[in-house]
Each structure stands twice: as C-alpha cells, then as structure tokens.
Amino acid sequence: MLERARELDANDPLAAYRDRFEVPDGVIYLDGNSLGCLPKATPQRLQQVIRGEWGEGLIRSWNDADWIGLPQRIGGKIAPLIGAAPHEVIAADSVSVNLFKLISAALAMKPGRKGVLSEPGNFPTDLYMIEGLEKQGLAEQRLADRASMEAALDKDVALLLLTHAHYKTGEVFDMAALTRAAHEAGALVLWDLSHSGGALPVDLNACDADFAVGCGYKYLNGGPGAPAYAFVAERHHDAVQQPLSGWMGHARPFEFTDDYAPAPGVDRLLCGTAPILAMAALEVGVDLIAEIGVERLYAKSQALSEFLRECLDDRGVDLDLVSPSDPASRGSQLSYRHPEAYALSQALIARGVIGDFRDPDILRLGFAPAYLRFEDMAEAARHLAEVLETGEWQRDEFRKRSAVT
Ligand SMILES: *Cc1c(COP(=O)(O)O)cnc(C)c1O
Numbered sequence: 442m443l444e445r446a447r448e449l450d451a452n453d454p455l456a457a458y459r460d461r462f463e464v465p466d467g468v469i470y471l472d473g474n475s476l477g478c479l480p481k482a483t484p485q486r487l488q489q490v491i492r493g494e495w496g497e498g499l500i501r502s503w504n505d506a507d508w509i510g511l512p513q514r515i516g517g518k519i520a521p522l523i524g525a526a527p528h529e530v531i532a533a534d535s536v537s538v539n540l541f542k543l544i545s546a547a548l549a550m551k552p553g554r555k556g557v558l559s560e561p562g563n564f565p566t567d568l569y570m571i572e573g574l575e576k577q578g579l580a581e582q583r584l585a586d587r588a589s590m591e592a593a594l595d596k597d598v599a600l601l602l603l604t605h606a607h608y609k610t611g612e613v614f615d616m617a618a619l620t621r622a623a624h625e626a627g628a629l630v631l632w633d634l635s636h637s638g639g640a641l642p643v644d645l646n647a648c649d650a651d652f653a654v655g656c657g658y659k660y661l662n663g664g665p666g667a668p669a670y671a672f673v674a675e676r677h678h679d680a681v682q683q684p685l686s687g688w689m690g691h692a693r694p695f696e697f698t699d700d701y702a703p704a705p706g707v708d709r710l711l712c713g714t715a716p717i718l719a720m721a722a723l724e725v726g727v728d729l730i731a732e733i734g735v736e737r738l739y740a741k742s743q744a745l746s747e748f749l750r751e752c753l754d755d756r757g758v759d760l761d762l763v764s765p766s767d768p769a770s771r772g773s774q775l776s777y778r779h780p781e782a783y784a785l786s787q788a789l790i791a792r793g794v795i796g797d798f799r800d801p802d803i804l805r806l807g808f809a810p811a812y813l814r815f816e817d818m819a820e821a822a823r824h825l826a827e828v829l830e831t832g833e834w835q836r837d838e839f840r841k842r843s844a845v846t
Contacts, residue, residue, distance in 0.1 A: 442752045442819045449748065449815035455741050458733055462662070462812040469817045469824075471796040473809025474636060474774055477662030483725045490721040511720040512668075512711060518727045519661070519670050522735050523634060523653065524644030531707040532657065532670045532723060533715065536635055539654040539671040540570040542683035542710055544600060546673075547629045547652065548579055550680055551599035558583040558593055558628070559602045562609070567602060567633055587612075590619065594626035601628050605643065606636040606772030609799045611764040613641070613772055617648040624649065635659060638670070639730045640773040640809075641739050645672055652677075660773070660809060662726030668719055671710050678706045687712035733811055741810035743768040746775050748815055749806070752822030758829060763803065774807045783846065787839035788828045794821050798846050 450456055463479040464470060470478060494502040503509050517527030533539065544557060557571045561584045574580035585593035594601065601623040606613045616632060623630045631652040637643050639660035645653055651674050657667030673681050682703065688694045689711040692702045703709035730738070747768055753760070760777040779785055779802060786798040796806040806821070828834050 442755050442822070443816065446748070446752075446815040446819040449744075453741065453815070455733060455737060455810060456814070458729075459812045459814065461729060464812050467793045469794045469821050470813070471794065471806040471808065471817075471821060473662075473812070474640070474659055474772075474805075474807030475797055476658055476665060477660060477726065477809060478812050479664070480662055480725050480729050482729070483664065483722050486721055486725050487718060490718060495717075508715070508717050508720075511717065511724070512715050513708065515668075515720060515724050515727055516670055516707065518724070518731055519638065519655070520672075522643070522727075522731060523638055523655065523672065524642075524646050524648075525653075525672050526646070526675065528706055529646075529675055530670055530672045531710050532668050532720065533711055534669060535666075536633065536654050536656050536669040537566045537570055538685070538712070539669050539710070540567060540602075540631070540633070541573070542685055542712075543631050543652045543654060543671060543673070543681075544570060544574055544580065544602065546681045546683045547600040547631060548574070549682055550629065550677070551627075554597050554599035554628070555579070555581040556583045556595070556598035556628075557581065557600045557602055558585060558590070558598045560584060560586060560590065562607075563602075564604050564608045564633065564635065567604060571602065587614075591622045594623055594628055596627065598623075598626060598628045600631055602631045602633070604633040604635065606641060606774075608636055609763075609803055609805070610776055611636070611771040611774040613637075613765075613770055616643070616645075616650065620648045620650050636772050636774070639727075639735065639738070640742060642735050646674070650674060657723045657726070661723065661730055662809075662811075663723030664719065664726070666719065667723045667726070668716065671707065673707050673710065675706075681709065683710060685712040689713055689715070730811065738810045739773075742773040742808045745808045745810055745813055745815065745818055746771075746773070746806075749775065749808075749818040749822055752819050753825065756822055756826040758822065758826050760804075773809070774805060776806070777804045778802050779804055781834060781840075783842065784834040784836075784839040785825075785828060788834035788836070789821075789824060791839070792824045792828070794824045796821075800846065 634655035657663035
C-alpha cells in the first residue's frame with residue numbers, strides 16, 4: 442500500500458501545499474478538524490502586525506493598516522467558501538457567542554414562537570446556548586433525532602439550529618432539504634458550519650439559508666481560539682437585531698452617542714473591539730484555504746479517507762465505523778467506535794499519529810487535505826494495526842485522562 446500511496450502523492454495536485462504549513466517531523470496529524478496546522482506565513486505576518494502595525498503604527502494602524510475593517514475583510518474572504526456574498530459574512534467572537542446573537546435574533550424575528558429545534562448529541566455549545574436563552578425565558582429547547590426532524594417542525598418552532606457536518610460522526614445534513622422544510626413550517630434556520638467551512642462545499646445562498654456560524658481554528662487554520670464567523674442572509678439585514686449591542690456594532694461608533702443605533706447589515710453583529718493579532722492570524726489561514734479552493738480540498742479529503750479505509754482493510758483491521766461509509770454523506774473525518782477509544786487514541790499519539798477521542802467511545806480521525814499525504818494514510822493504518830495487534834494501548838499511561846481530550 443505504501444507504494445500505491447507514494448504514487449498517489451506523486452499525482453496529487455495539492456501536494457505542494459503541504460510545504461506551506463508547519464507539520465512537525467514524525468507527526469501524522471489527523472486532528473486538523475480540531476486545531477488546524479500553522480501556516481508558514483503566519484509567524485511572519487504576526488511579526489509584521491506586532492512590530493510594524495502595533496509597535497510603530499500604534500493607534501494610527503486602526504486606519505493606516507485598516508484594523509477597523511478586518512472583521513468585514515476576513516468575512517468577505519470566508520464568504521465564497523460557504524456560498525455567501527462578501528457583505529453577508531463577518532469574522533468575530535467565538536462560535537458560541539455568535540450562536541447566542543443569532544439564536545436571539547431569530548427568536549425576536551418570530552414573535553409568538555419560542556421553540557429552538559436541534560438534535561440530541563449536537564455539539565454541546567450549540568445546545569448550551571439554547572439552554573442559556575431558555576433560562577432567560579426567551580427560548581424553549583426542542584430536540585428531535587434525524588428521522589423525525591421534519592415532523593418536529595411545528596408552529597411553535599422559531600428556529601432550526603443544526604450542525605451541518607456532525608462533530609462526532611461526520612454525518613452531513615441535507616442543508617437544502619431541511620432549510621426548505623423549516624421555511625415551509627414558518628421557521629428560520631441557523632447552520633453551524635464549524636466542521637464544514639473550508640472542508641466541504643457549502644452553498645448557503647443556494648439553500649436559502651437564513652443564518653450560519655462557523656469556526657476559525659479548525660479547517661481555516663486560524664490558530665488556537667481564532668475568531669469565528671457569522672452569516673446573515675441579505676434579506677434579513679434590516680430585521681436582524683442582536684442583544685449584544687456593543688459599540689463596534691453601532692452605526693457610528695466614533696460619534697460616541699448615548700443611544701445605540703445598529704450598523705447596517707452584518708456589521709451590527711459586532712460587539713466589542715476585535716482581537717487584531719488573532720484576526721491577522723486568521724486571515725493568513727483563510728487566504729491559504731481560499732487559494733487552494735474548497736472543491737479541490739473536498740475531493741482530496743474524500744480520496745484520503747477512502748484510501749485510509751482501504752489500508753485498514755488491507756491490514757485486516759475491522760473497527761466499527763460510525764461515520765457514513767459513503768464519503769458523499771460525511772464530512773472530512775472518519776470516526777470509529779471502540780470501548781477503549783481513549784487508550785487507543787493515546788497509544789497512537791505516542792507513535793506520532795495525532796487523532797482524537799470523543800467521549801465516550803469514539804476514535805476520531807480528521808483529514809485536513811491541505812497538508813496530509815496518502816503516505817500518511819498508509820502509515821496511520823500501519824500504526825493503528827500495530828497498536829491493536831500488540832495491545833500496547835492497554836498500558837496504564839494510555840488510560841489516564843487529561844483535562845482536554
Ligand atoms: C468547534 C465547534 C464549535 C466551537 O465553538 P467556540 O465557541 O468557537 O469554541 C462550535 N460548534 C461546533 C459544531 C464545533 O465543532
């Protein structure tokens with residue numbers, strides 16, 4: 442398989458992009474879906490922002506280096522990756538905070554309805570943010586599994602909030618069909634694109650989506666805790682009102698008036714001052730992903746994951762795949778269920794194969810195709826087969842849980 446892998450790498454149109462990232466020697470990084478690798482251009486750009494724009498330019502850089510325009514500028518670059526127009530996307534805050542703003546805005550747009558429908562097992566923060574609004578008496582959380590999602594869209598549901606590609610299983614929702622069903626039921630839709638943006642083709646406007654949020658530190662390679670992004674369809678730009686009415690979302694922040702007047706369009710989603718260093722790092726990651734292009738990344742990610750499955754088959758590894766076996770139905774990951782998934786993931790990390798564990802029993806392998814090789818798949822399969830054969834995962838050191846898994 443290693444020979445075939447090398448042949449595939451030799452014919453890979455994205456092969457040269459690996460060199461645009463720092464990928465540590467001896468590491469096969471299957472966790473770019475959780476924290477993307479460092480683009481080589483990022484440290485240099487940050488040096489420039491720190492020494493030049495901050496150190497020398499000081500406060501003048503808000504204008505001279507257009508710090509003030511960064512949330513819109515980066516949002517505009519993310520937009521084509523998710524099927525949005527540039528003026529519909531803004532980079533700001535975390536996914537959690539953007540969820541709060543947009544769930545609140547959606548509820549305010551549907552007076553008389555309080556239901557926010559999601560699925561059990563959605564990414565925790567999505568459910569927790571609904572719960573927070575429920576405690577304030579503003580929302581009622583409804584959960585339905587995938588098979589009964591459309592039936593659960595009754596006249597009390599204001600908003601359908603779903604994660605497009607599931608963080609644990611990688612299962613992908615039919616965005617167009619569910620958006621249509623929600624609209625037919627009189628509800629709005631908010632898509633969490635954290636595991637899609639920059640990895641799978643997403644066409645928010647073709648699906649007539651209302652709102653979306655997504656993550657900057659996963660497939661966009663923006664760095665740990667990178668700012669997130671939010672999308673509001675243009676048709677809602679006048680209607681959307683969000684409760685975190687900070688000064689940066691004001692129509693004229695530098696008039697310093699006592700009363701709040703929301704800025705036009707997505708700008709009103711801003712709250713406080715943007716973290717400029719983090720924004721600068723995010724922009725480098727977004728530029729790089731935009732340069733490669735989501736279609737090519739998606740094609741390679743499917744080829745990588747299918748090749749890994751072949752390599753595992755070839756070695757007789759028979760793990761319980763919980764991701765859809767059809768690559769068209771899953772995001773950029775493969776998840777396997779194993780009662781000792783945590784110890785397995787730790788034993789793999791000790792061998793330099795960094796995937797992750799998702800409670801209680803999922804071994805998750807993510808494929809960030811911009812810097813992964815087919816050779817990495819063959820080697821990862823070998824390591825996984827050896828870890829299982831030798832039983833080395835049973836060592837005590839691999840069973841001790843750390844704070845962050
Ligand atoms: C990673 C992820 C988040 C992250 O939220 P933050 O508030 O930015 O930490 C949110 N939703 C999903 C589905 C995720 O996978």
